[in-house]
Amino acid sequence: MRQRPTARLTVPDFRNLGVLLRLLLLAEGLRLLWWAIEAPMRGHAWTGWWREGALYEPVLLTVTGVLAWLAPWLRRLPPLRALWMTALLAMVVALLWRAGLQRLGLMVPPLASVVVATLAVWLAVVGYFDWRHQRLSPALAEARLLALQSRMRPHFLFNSLNGVLTLIRRDPGRAEAMLEDLADLYRALLAEPRALVPLREELALARAYLAVEQVRLGDRLRLAWQVDTAPDDALLPPLTLQPLVENAVRHGIEPREEGGCVTVEAFRDDDHLVLFVRNPLPPPQAPPGARGNGLALANLRERLDLLYDAEARLRVYESEGEFVAQVRLPIRARDPVSRAPRRSVS
Known part of the structure; x- marks a missing residue:
């Protein structure tokens, strides 16, 4: 047709x-x-x-x-x-x-x-x-392409499959869960594009990605989720959170032998949804490329600008040895958002 x-x-x-x-x-x-x-x-x-x-x-x-x-x-x-x-x-x-x-x-x-x-x-x-x-408007398509290319990087795909093979005999249940997480990642990236998705879907996608990476990195990757009070039906652009947690793993955890903790925080601040992703800074001896080229962040800025104009913002900064990415975007009156507890943010 x-x-x-x-x-x-x-x-x-x-x-x-x-x-x-x-x-x-x-x-x-x-x-x-x-x-x-x-x-x-x-x-x-x-x-x-x-x-x-x-x-x-x-x-x-x-x-x-x-x-x-x-x-x-x-x-x-x-x-x-x-x-x-x-x-x-x-x-x-x-x-x-x-x-x-x-x-x-x-x-x-x-x-x-x-x-x-x-x-x-x-x-x-x-x-x-x-x-x-x-x-x-091409920013959303570029976001999907960047994310898909990232998922197709040989080291990610091969390491993920090797992780599954390692777990099959030792822990079949965890191996099955890892395959499900991989399937969820590809399903989300290849799905029909939508302008906005619920926060719960973004959180589920980020959890699936981090679960796969946690099998690969083991104890080097530690996670802290502070999303219990977040309005999970608030709407936001697809692939808002996943690129931020991917950057946190690639540029904050992988270069460090001892690893570190990635913190994901989401909450409602008056009529705005606020997201934070924090990760350790790369060590001083890390190569220049360890800090990334900023493509994912630039793409996210363009998409926020397209959908929200001046009402949304993406801030990135360093604080107390951590790299912090903050997204703040409005919750529309038409969005079916639960009345989550409010917090203030600087």
């Missing part, structure tokens, strides 16, 4: 603070650019800038507020229909404001100018957000 092509256009989440700021800055920048081009040609003084702002600013702020209010409904519509609805909304708001100001006796631009300016700003905003989405 031939698959239907996916829609290229996307509808921004107008409830997102970063999206709203980008919209306002882009619209104001377009107005400033147009005035800089038009004013010298017509000999306008800067007083005209403020006069025209009496219509432009109320229209812009009104449209922005209504878009934020209608955002959940717009996101449920087909993208093309939703975008046409936003164009119609902007046009209606602009014409209503023009009629109201004209009735008050204020000078307003010609009707044709209002229509053209509204459509021009709408096209610029739609084009910008679509370009931004298309630029960042």
Whole structure:
């Protein structure tokens, strides 16, 4: 069966603070650019800038507020229909404001100018957000590719299979569990992509990966899980946690002969989900590559930027001999999140 092509256009989440700021800055920048081009040609003084702002600013702020209010409904519509609805909304708001100001006796631009300016700003905003989405959207596919390539590294695959062979006679139950963990890893990486997954799935994937690595590394890999109070139905991008724990093992445990402890922490902080992954720093004599090249972290940043804009962040830093990765992302009101105990985080 031939698959239907996916829609290229996307509808921004107008409830997102970063999206709203980008919209306002882009619209104001377009107005400033147009005035800089038009004013010298017509000999306008800067007083005209403020006069025209009496219509432009109320229209812009009104449209922005209504878009934020209608955002959940717009996101449920087909993208093309939703975008046409936003164009119609902007046009209606602009014409209503023009009629109201004209009735008050204020000078307003010609009707044709209002229509053209509204459509021009709408096209610029739609084009910008679509370009931004298309630029960042390959990040999820790249995340899956990076993770799959990591799983297919010969040393990981061979060592995992050798671990299974070693356990078959000595501990058949543990060998079976290890094969199940490997199957879970590959099943998750090859599954149909989803925008968001529950935290419990991310935790299960991280546990499966660490269980496999623990068979390989033995007592060198110690684990500390602090996730009992986490809202396990909170939604987050797939492959958020697994790359962080993989980095912790590869760059924090493997280079150290004595190994170390990887700590995974998850909790709810007001209306945000917070994740921490901590691991020991590589020893000073470790080769430069032991600290990694940052590809997985850069990929995760792009995906958070795509889905949450300015409302999510990834921080990495060193503290008391440990490398710390922190992810903080919003829990939406529509997410069926259990009311887990709240904690504060710096």
